[in-house]
Amino acid sequence: MKTGKLYVSLILMVFMPLWLHSQTENVDLTMIYKIKQEGNQNSKIEELATGLTDFVGPRLTGSSGSTRGNEWAKKKMEEFGFQNVRIEEATDFNRGGWDNLKTYAAMTGPYYANFACNPVAWTGSTAGLVKGEVILVDVRSESDLEKYKGTLSGKIILMPSTSSTSYEISFQPLASRLTDEQLLQLSKESAPAGGRRPGQPFDIAAMLAQRLLRNKITELLKSEGAAVILNNAGTYNIPRSNGAGYNSGDKEPIAELNIPMEAHGRMERLIRQKVPVEMEVEILNKFFPNPKVYNVVGEIPGTDKNLKNEVVLLGAHIDSWHGGTGAADDASGCIVMMEALRIIKNLNVAPRRTIRVALWGGEEQGLNGSRGYVEKYLVDPKTKDHKADYDKFSVYFNMDNGSGRYRGINLQQNDMAGPVFEALLEPFAPLGCSTIAIRNTGGTDHLSFDRVGLPGFQFIQDEIEYGRGYHTVMDTYERLILADLRINAIITASLAYHAAMRNEKFPRKPVMNMPVQGGPGGRPPMQ
Ligand SMILES: [Zn+2]
Secondary structure, three states: OOHHHHHHHHHHHHHOOHHHOOOOOOOOHHHHHHHHHHHHHOOOHHHHHHHHHHHOOOOOOOOHHHHHHHHHHHHHHHHOOOEEEEEEEEEEOOOOEEEEEEEEEEEEEOOOEEOOOEEOEOOOOOOOOEEEEEEEOOOOOHHHHHHHOOOOOOOEEEOOOOHHHOOOOOOOOOOOOOOHHHHHHHHHOOOOOOOOOOOOOOOHHHHHHHHHHHHHHHHHHHHHOOOEEEEEOOHHHOOEOOEOOOOOOOOOOOEEEEEOHHHHHHHHHHHHOOOOOEEEEEEEEEEEOOOEEEEEEEEEOOOOOOOOOOEEEEEEEOOOOOOOOOHHHHHHHHHHHHHHHHHHHHOOOOOOOEEEEEEEOOHHHOOHHHHHHHHHHOEOOOOOOEOHHHHHEEEEEEOOOOOOOEEEEEOOOOHHHHHHHHHHHHHHHHHOOOEEEOOOOOOOOHHHHHOOOOOEEEEEEOOOOHHHHOOEOOOOHHHOOHHHHHHHHHHHHHHHHHHHHOOOOOOOOOOOOOOOOOOOOOOOOOO
16 A cells, blocks of 8 residues: 555545545555566566467367367466366357368469468358359349359359458558557546447448348359359458358358458459459368357466455457467457466465456357356346356456557446556556546457446557458467567556455446446447
8 A cells, every 4th residue: 555545545534525435445566566577577478479379370269279279278277377277168159160171262364373362261162173264243233133143153253342342552550559648538538439430431221231232142142053252351451351150050151262452453353354364262161060169267266265256357368260360369368368367376475366367269259258157157148147156256357459558447437446447557657557448348258247237347458450460361470569468467467466355346337227328339440
């Protein structure tokens, strides 16, 4: 405890009515010093980063890579001396298992050019190496479908560019740090931030019409028996890594590839100028039944006889898309959370509450792992009754905004947690991490806790190569800033330690009989 704070607090106690007096946070600067030393001098961030990206590879939900990742994480947690380490089932997974075993595509006429590409997850294989002329299926309205009937069997199909997949030169920097001005702005926000940025009008009717037409085109391609579909991979001229809305047991969708916009653009322009384009493509994917979504969990047990069954939870999602190695999204978060717990473990402290780390599966398909955890331990999904651990839950910290340094915390509108974070983050002001924003953020695993009334927080982070790295083939080790991750682990370790030591659990939002607030959170694009 710092004497300055105590003094102010005493004055408040004397002169203020009781209801204005908040608990004085006990900030253990000696422990913060030790955490910093361990986190800086003995950091395992680099080892963890190469392990979860290069050694394990991509970790698409339900793929064999996700099994590899879970086993790697379990082994690391055991090496670090965490207890009750386990890979536990969270939920079923309706899309089934899927591995990409081979992808090759090249233009062979009018001249040879090969290019990088990425299959759409949960789409099918080609019948070996498919060769032939590329057909541009340019459908602007339903009436255009007619002219393609009877012409597409066994063909390589190029889907045309759209307004959102046409290249525009960017004059923005690839990566940026939040400026003092921007942080000040964040701290002043009083309403939930809107999800869309200025200059992006959103026409839902047009979007639905577009989707309907796209479904009709897919139906046509399916009934005609097209060999393979090629998409423009879109902005940032990097093949997007995404998935089809496939349900386990359905017929395998037609093989589908996302190709770089330069390669796509070149072929589309040639075809539109009546120059025949030929390609060869081979894709081999494997489907397998009944995978589950798993979480990897480990902990340092609490030691206080009254508080040891209460839990401070740290988490991030271990699943990724399949194109890169899921480095920024979200190996970075997993690495930070594992390192934070390792730091605390290595300092041999005896936390009063249990500090647990959970690496979630299936986040990208709808927060499956964290939702499964909540349903297993905290709230019955059917009756909504609280389970025994609900009252023993203190707080959840989530990291899923890429590799950027922590700059503060989003309160998720939990006013009561504001003073706690103010005190706990104050020692990290010199590292640039002390902004407290009242706003809601969405899009990732802290929501699974927030939506059942438990304190779940996501950090404010610098946006590092967000668009280029997220859900693309370029989300690899190169996207990581190890120095930032080291700092994030130190700050997480300190928050977790203090949350585990304070007298009270983290403040919760009071239960109120009001409709749940909807609308988009202020989330950055895609997590
Ligand atoms: Zn993510």
